[in-house]
Amino acid sequence: MSPSARCLLIHPIGGMFSISRCCEAPVSLVRSIPRLATVGLVATAACAYDARMPSQPTEPAAAARGPQFASVATRGGTAASHRHIVSFKGSVPADFAAQVAALGGKVLWVSPGSGLAAVRGLQGSAAAKLAGKQGIQAVEADALLALDVPRLAMDATAEGGGVASNAAPAAAVRYSRQWNMRAVQADVAWSHGFLGSDAVSIFMLDSGIDYLHADLLGRVDLTRSVDLLDTLYVPVVNANGDTVIVRFVEADTVRHYFPDRLPFTDLFFHGTHTAATVSSNAARTAGVTSRTKLVAVKVCAYINDCPFSSILNGVIYAADNGADVINLSVGGAFTKAGNGRFVGLINKVFNYARSKGVTTVVSAGNEGIDLDHNGNTYQTFCDTPAVICVAATGPTTDATGLTIASGPWTDVDAPAFYTNFGRSAIDVAAPGGNGSFGPDLSPPASRDVFVWAACSQTSLYLHEVFGFFCNPINIVGARGTSMSAPHVAGTAALLVSILGRNPSQIKARIQQTADNVAGNGTTPFYGKGRLNVARAIGAIP
The missing domain is CATH 3.40.50.200 (Peptidase S8/S53 domain)
Structure with a gap:
């Protein structure tokens, strides 16, 4: 592509993620080519860095773009999706759903085989309180990932x-x-x-x-x-x-x-x-x-x-x-x-x-x-x-x-x-x-x-x-x-x-x-x- 054809725009996805993109053409059908319509959507990495050329400077650390997790039991993190992932010390407590409900939350799923569960709706200190319950190993704040939107x-x-x-x-x-x-x-x-x-x-x-x-x-x-x-x-x-x-x-x-x-x-x-x-x-x-x-x-x-x-x-x-x-x-x-x-x-x-x-x-x-x-x-x-x-x-x-x-x-x-x-x-x-x-x-x-x-x-x-x-x-x-x-x-x-x-x-x-x-x-x-x-x-x- 010629350098003059490239530009940079910010394309919001779902309100939470703003993804930088290169564009080589307007976001529209290419009318001059009737058999194929192309739209310019390229991830930031394609604009700034070619992985095959080690002499180029690398991008900022991936962690800066990725989800950030935190254990609410120790740091009081807030779940970006209003959800938390719960791990159990052993078997799932018989009254687990009742415990979550008493704290204002709802159980989304429980997997006895993996010893995990997910809940939503825990506000304020509720997640930390759940983490302190008997049989609970940890309560982790959930996060949101995003699919890469390619060209x-x-x-x-x-x-x-x-x-x-x-x-x-x-x-x-x-x-x-x-x-x-x-x-x-x-x-x-x-x-x-x-x-x-x-x-x-x-x-x-x-x-x-x-x-x-x-x-x-x-x-x-x-x-x-x-x-x-x-x-x-x-x-x-x-x-x-x-x-x-x-x-x-x-x-x-x-x-x-x-x-x-x-x-x-x-x-x-x-x-x-x-x-x-x-x-x-x-x-x-x-x-x-x-x-x-x-x-x-x-x-x-x-x-x-x-x-x-x-x-x-x-x-x-x-x-x-x-x-x-x-x-x-x-x-x-x-x-x-x-x-x-x-x-x-x-x-x-x-x-x-x-x-x-x-x-x-x-x-x-x-x-x-x-x-x-x-x-x-x-x-x-x-x-x-x-x-x-x-x-x-x-x-x-x-x-x-x-x-x-x-x-x-x-x-x-x-x-x-x-x-x-x-x-x-x-x-x-x-x-x-x-x-x-x-x-x-x-x-x-x-x-x-x-x-x-x-x-x-x-x-x-x-x-x-x-x-x-x-x-x-x-x-x-x-x-x-x-x-x-x-x-x-x-x-x-x-x-x-x-x-x-x-x-x-x-x-x-x-x-x-x-x-x-x-x-x-x-x-x-x-x-x-x-x-x-x-x-x-x-x-x-």
Whole structure:
């Protein structure tokens, strides 16, 4: 991109988070290119720092942007979401709900298996009083995470229709755009009959799923899918410029705008995109698998607030309801100092899932941070031992750019400029989309390369950005480590049918069979290498 085309704006998300973005074009459809509408939304890291160039100065510490937790039992913190997470010394006290109610609160959920619970409505000293009750180990203030909102592109055409091709995913109408599936040799796995199994379930902890999109129709288990957000209290700026706390219930928004939809439909876009990357009917775009069962676990609201308590509850819910694999393309960072208990909570929950045979795949994050040298910060959820942490790769240019986005592409396995990295954290890398900086290329070539997948028909966010609602066959292009993690989650689902529900073996197989695109051993941007689906499942040596 040319320097003159870049600018900086602040885009508010849900009132609480203001995210700096670079913009290369007005936030509108690109009318001069009828087949592809593109909007300029790029995370701050893309503007200020290219992770692949260590000579550049790094960004401010991640902790400055991440959620801040505090143990109310010792420091009297206030929960940003009006919620608290409770851990027990042993079994859950029989009168726990009554104790919470007597202090003016309400129990949101209790997990005897993990020894945790979440409550809301504790005001003033109530949380500290609860922490002093018999059988209570600690009461932690909850916090809100946010999904990274990547640069997006829209394919709003209906050309070619959309007929399911589960048995031959490469027949998807827009498969020509899917450099990502060819990069990891998913197409070779399909040709050998590895399409996934309806008996294997991947729980998508995200913003929900549009279960009526052509690529997802019949792929989502509507019985086990669930909205775990409950009531949120979020700060917004009113007409007078004052910040006030308002009550928000996403399920009410679904009922208001989409009364015929179930509560876990996707009002954002993120969950639908990641889900269709894992498993798709291949009507418009292919997924890594085409027969794996998806379960929507809504832990992020379309206002881009993801309560930490909902995420932990989602992991527990998945473990208790038959998940084989969890995909969690959300995270952040917080300071380790003073938050040792919270680190313990995270490890406890993810270890609980692993003990139940669940493989958990997480995204590395898009801040361009060296996780080997991130000081006093804890990166959720890559610093959690019981996960597979995935960095992002992708081409630096697309010769057909904003026309048909079908290549040829340059340097398909290049580290993404935004990806977090570090030998101690990254387990494997996978396609997430990419870009490059420099002079404008001759049209139609572009420096922006996306991962394409299903567009949620119920996305209020995309309606605001693009000015229309997607139809059942529209797809959207996005980039980020959120997009790379589902490639690994889909591969893990294939391996469940081969290795069984064994997280350690599945992780080892994925790492051992990855392509050493940056040399042998463990490397900062690739971990053990770039994912190879076909080799992982034994389709090729």
